[in-house]
Amino acid sequence: MSNNFLRRVDLIFDKDCDFKQVLQSAYQKSNDEIINELLESGLKGRGGAGFPTALKWKFTAEQPDPEKYVVCNADEGEPGTFKDREILFQVPMKVFGGMAICAKAIGAKEGYIYLRGEYRFLLKELESQLEVFHALLDEMKIPFRIKIIMGSGAYICGEESALFESMEGDRGEPRNKPPYPTVSGFRKKPTVINNVETLVYSFMIFRYGARKFKELGTADSRGSKVFSVSGDTPKPGIYELELGMTVEQFVEEFGDGDTKAVQVGGASGFCVPRKKFKDTIIGFEGVPTGGSMMLFNSSRSMFNVLHNYLEFFEEESCGQCTPCRVGCQQLKLGIEAVKKGEKHANYLEQLQKLAQTMKITAKCGLGQSVANSFFSIVENFKEEMIY
């Protein structure tokens, strides 16, 4: 890569990895040692929320209930996110491996992969890889089994408790929290639920050791991360990069020379306008992201972008709570009315209040995060909302 700050890494996609050996050495460790190694690495969940992975494992391990589960969340559906598909396609064994190490650490016998319905074409290959994996586990006398469960086209099922509901045969409606999955997850049993990328990184930490992983990134955002890059860019695709770069550095590498905004973290993430590129770090100290990076150049109407996002949320809201179900619709109708001149521009402030209310009162991350894109687009591109 031309840009010095942007360190391209190749931790997870490299094919030559002695899979069995990594698994073996992890299995020789005690459960505490596994969790401590992971804690030492500083790995945070790669789905966007950024909870320390080791703590999730630790809390689940500490539960007295002997029946526990490992669930791999392969239901990525955030617009602009497509990295998990590539990981599952290229290195599925490492995902299974991460699950097996987690199973050892927490004492689980069963694991599940919840694969989004849109990725059904991956199923056949994944199942045949799983056979190979299970054979290896048998050979190593590891009593652990993984099953794949298919989703049916619902973005909200990426939310962990909605995902459990769906696995149990119900509508994918988020549960009240607490209790958290570490206490009551799948079948109301203690469950570790990690996304695909988190599990791969967990596995790689046992290959390279926590120290190597920790050397990458910043104090708040350790390691590297897979980014999915789309929109107005000459280089759309999937890249594994070190954490800690600024949006400006990112744009230098991936922009088309006319980037006016970058949406970091998908439709539920934040829109960073050009004037803030320099000061915005991609990571937990700046804008956190599950990896989706969408670039927009000057030819794009940010009204259309926001409108498209709101259409998305309106349709994907599970409908369980009013602030989100009604709020999404009203935000969409509201910006349409301002655009058409049916409402005065001041009305945008009302809408911002509504978004703020959703942030506070919506039951789950979907309704709470609508405000992220809403505020960051409306505030930075006000004229485009009005004229």
Place this chain on the structure above:
Amino acid sequence: MTDTKELVKTLADKYGRTRESLIPILQGVVQEERYISSEAMSEIARELDMSAAKVYGTATFYSFLDTQPRGKYVIRVCRTISCSMKGKNLIIQEIEDLLKIKVGETTSNRKFTLLETNCLGWCHKGPAMLINDEAYTELTPEKVREIISEYIKK
């Protein structure tokens, strides 16, 4: 026994009769019959010993569990932002012209249904669409014409 009844029974034998088998069974019905009829729903309710309302509630929640008759090939064009920026409207236009149906409709010979859908996970290669489970990316009107004419021949 009607076909649907038999199908539901076969699926229940395969996946089991607990609540957790409900979605796999519904998916199986869609795969065979292209949609979940009310007959299928009551049959499933009976087999799994749960209320038909529960079955209905779950079935209607998910966008891939169609509860309206669909064609043999369901075309779902992504309408989310990256695909939208890369010209999904042209793609939809092209399919509408080719099949003489609008979004949401099914051809009279029950072969094709055209739908819009949210992000398919191919945003770097938009516009994208699914035909049943198969993904097609970097679409252009010409490419779409070729793909659809292959399906017409099937």
